[in-house]
Amino acid sequence: MPMRIxxxxxxxxxxxxxxxxxxxILGVLVLVALFSPLIAKAIGGGQDPIELAAYDxxxxxxxxxxxxxxxxxxxxxxxxxxxxxxxxxxGAIAGVISTVVGVIVAFVAGYxxxxxxxxxxxxxxxxxxxxxxxxxxxxxxxxxxxxxxQVGVMISIFAWPFAAKTIRSQVLSLRTRPYVDLARVSKARxxxxxxxxxxxxxxxxxxxxxxxxxxxxxxxxVGLEIIGLGPGGVIDxxxxxxxxxxxxxxxxxxxxxxxxxxxxxxxxxxxxxxVNIGLEEVYxxxxxxxxxx
Amino acid sequence: xxxxxxxxxxxxxxxARGVADGYITAVDDVSFKLLASPPQIVSLVxxxxxxxxxxxxxxxxxxxxxxxxxxxxxxxxxxLNRAEYDAYRRDVQPVFQDPYAIxxxxxxxxxxxxxxxxxxxLASTRAAGLQLIEESLKAVRLEPENVLGRYPHQLSGGQRQxxxxxxxxxxxxxxxxxxxxxxxxxxxxxxxxxxILLDFQREHGMTTLFITHDLSTVxxxxxxxMVITKGEIVERGSVATVMHEPSxxxxxxxxxxxxQPDPDKRWTTRIQVDELEHLDDNTLGDATKPEAPII
Numbered sequence: 019m020p021m022r023i024x025x026x027x028x029x030x031x032x033x034x035x036x037x038x039x040x041x042x043i044l045g046v047l048v049l050v051a052l053f054s055p056l057i058a059k060a061i062g063g064g065q066d067p068i069e070l071a072a073y074d075x076x077x078x079x080x081x082x083x084x085x086x087x088x089x090x091x092x093x094x095x096x097x098x099x100x101x102x103x104x105x106x107x108x109g110a111i112a113g114v115i116s117t118v119v120g121v122i123v124a125f126v127a128g129y130x131x132x133x134x135x136x137x138x139x140x141x142x143x144x145x146x147x148x149x150x151x152x153x154x155x156x157x158x159x160x161x162x163x164x165x166x167x168q169v170g171v172m173i174s175i176f177a178w179p180f181a182a183k184t185i186r187s188q189v190l191s192l193r194t195r196p197y198v199d200l201a202r203v204s205k206a207r208x209x210x211x212x213x214x215x216x217x218x219x220x221x222x223x224x225x226x227x228x229x230x231x232x233x234x235x236x237x238x239x240v241g242l243e244i245i246g247l248g249p250g251g252v253i254d255x256x257x258x259x260x261x262x263x264x265x266x267x268x269x270x271x272x273x274x275x276x277x278x279x280x281x282x283x284x285x286x287x288x289x290x291x292x293v294n295i296g297l298e299e300v301y302x303x304x305x306x307x308x309x310x311x
Numbered sequence: 312x313x314x315x316x317x318x319x320x321x322x323x324x325x326x327a328r329g330v331a332d333g334y335i336t337a338v339d340d341v342s343f344k345l346l347a348s349p350p351q352i353v354s355l356v357x358x359x360x361x362x363x364x365x366x367x368x369x370x371x372x373x374x375x376x377x378x379x380x381x382x383x384x385x386x387x388x389x390x391l392n393r394a395e396y397d398a399y400r401r402d403v404q405p406v407f408q409d410p411y412a413i414x415x416x417x418x419x420x421x422x423x424x425x426x427x428x429x430x431x432x433l434a435s436t437r438a439a440g441l442q443l444i445e446e447s448l449k450a451v452r453l454e455p456e457n458v459l460g461r462y463p464h465q466l467s468g469g470q471r472q473x474x475x476x477x478x479x480x481x482x483x484x485x486x487x488x489x490x491x492x493x494x495x496x497x498x499x500x501x502x503x504x505x506x507i508l509l510d511f512q513r514e515h516g517m518t519t520l521f522i523t524h525d526l527s528t529v530x531x532x533x534x535x536x537m538v539i540t541k542g543e544i545v546e547r548g549s550v551a552t553v554m555h556e557p558s559x560x561x562x563x564x565x566x567x568x569x570x571q572p573d574p575d576k577r578w579t580t581r582i583q584v585d586e587l588e589h590l591d592d593n594t595l596g597d598a599t600k601p602e603a604p605i606i
Contacts, residue, residue: 195415196412196413201426203371203405204427205397205431
């Protein structure tokens with residue numbers, strides 16, 4: 019089963035250049051994030067390059083500090099790499115939580131139908147129309163010193179309904195397929211039908227749900243931080259942009275503090291969207307070539 | 312396994328909007344009995360929307376009837392205990408209409424057969440299971456090496472439908488519920504498929520409920536026939552009797568709708584679908600008159 023899913027994923031990737039591109043960019047960003055402790059060590063040469071007053075402040079980009087230093091004398095390159103890792107982690111946490119919740123809600127509602135579907139769909143709909151951003155602003159007032167995980171949870175509360183909505187509609191169409199009936203007359207139970215007959219066919223939709231929730235979470239947080247309402251204690255890309263704006267870094271020649279995080283976020287946005295579009299585009303087994311394999 | 316399958320006053324209603332009382336009646340007070348021995352072929356004929364497929368879903372336990380009951384061995388199929396349910400599932404198996412949608416596109420076609428082996432404990436080892444699968448594929452005139460390991464979209468409709476028959480062959484149920492199994496197959500493959508059904512009846516003693524809108528296939532299969540219209544069974548009897556001396560006007564209309572492979576017997580008037588809707592004895596006087604051949 020896991021092998022089969024892997025093979026299906028590989029086949030999907032081979033069929034779309036856009037999907038492959040998105041995944042490559044995403045992969046590079048994740049690799050950089052994974053190696054951020056090593057990169058920090060290499061830059062610091064033994065000491066921590068993002069400690070307060072590790073170096074002189076406001077150094078312009080040069081050979082010793084590729085992207086210069088900030089108002090506290092921290093190495094911007096090391097900071098950006100670390101912040102990228104934090105942003106990706108928040109995206110991953112919020113993405114996983116909202117996808118799992120969304121998938122469970124979608125399958126229960128779509129497969130069971132009836133009043134269960136009515137209740138869940140109404141609830142999902144209510145959450146969908148609540149304006150998220152003002153609510154997050156209000157929430158952040160109560161969350162001054164929160165951990166990375168808590169931030170992820172906070173944001174995913176509003177991210178799952180989207181995934182639930184799209185997947186539910188797919189479940190509704192899939193559950194009336196004859197192969198579901200065939201599974202039922204072969205004595206398959208509901209849970210078995212959901213996991214082995216329906217779920218594999220919905221992998222691309224789940225992938226899309228994950229990518230968009232992760233994207234939503236990262237950018238939601240950046241949006242909060244840029245207007246200075248980010249939760250304290252978490253330094254991600256948005257936080258660096260905020261400090262670049264609030265200290266006037268651009269006028270001091272420290273342009274990388276602003277440009278590099280923005281560039282990385284753009285790249286991330288482009289990559290995740292390419293994955294999204296690629297998945298939607300490529301995944302239609304009926305269109306696969308007859309001689310395929 | 313001596314058993315019988317009986318429908319007693321089955322009624323199925325569905326909620327529908329825009330209808331006078333808020334629901335439509337798909338099946339109305341249908342009762343009939345299928346016997347496992349002697350094995351028989353019973354055809355259920357009717358136009359689309361007449362409730363044929365709903366009856367199939369009721370019999371297969373996929374849809375609980377609004378009223379009435381489906382009895383297997385004298386017991387309501389929705390009230391069976393575990394052992395009885397297992398026996399019922401094993402004993403009543405379907406062949407569905409659409410050979411394309413019946414396979415999950417995610418898996419190879421083998422899975423359908425292996426599922427049957429595992430779920431119904433047909434074989435204890437992998438080798439024995441494979442042997443069984445290959446035997447059954449050969450019984451429906453498929454070469455195992457041509458179909459095993461393939462994805463559904465790589466096979467033709469006829470091949471897929473015969474894999475379903477191979478599955479039935481492996482399970483050896485007493486009852487096959489075949490819901491329009493040949494409507495999506497071409498003429499040659501259709502005959503092939505019907506021959507296999509007849510083989511199953513003769514060699515393995517399987518009783519088939521053959522649901523169709525196509526009287527020529529009913530004629531070919533022989534046995535008993537029931538004619539259903541608007542959810543009600545209006546005529547039943549042996550194929551020979553019903554075909555030659557139809558008593559219900561709807562049956563007459565159906566018989567007239569069989570295209571003849573003879574250029575001298577073209578239809579000269581059009582049968583309007585509307586006529587089927589407002590069917591009564593008065594209008595049928597004209598509609599069922601044998602057409603004068605064009606010379």
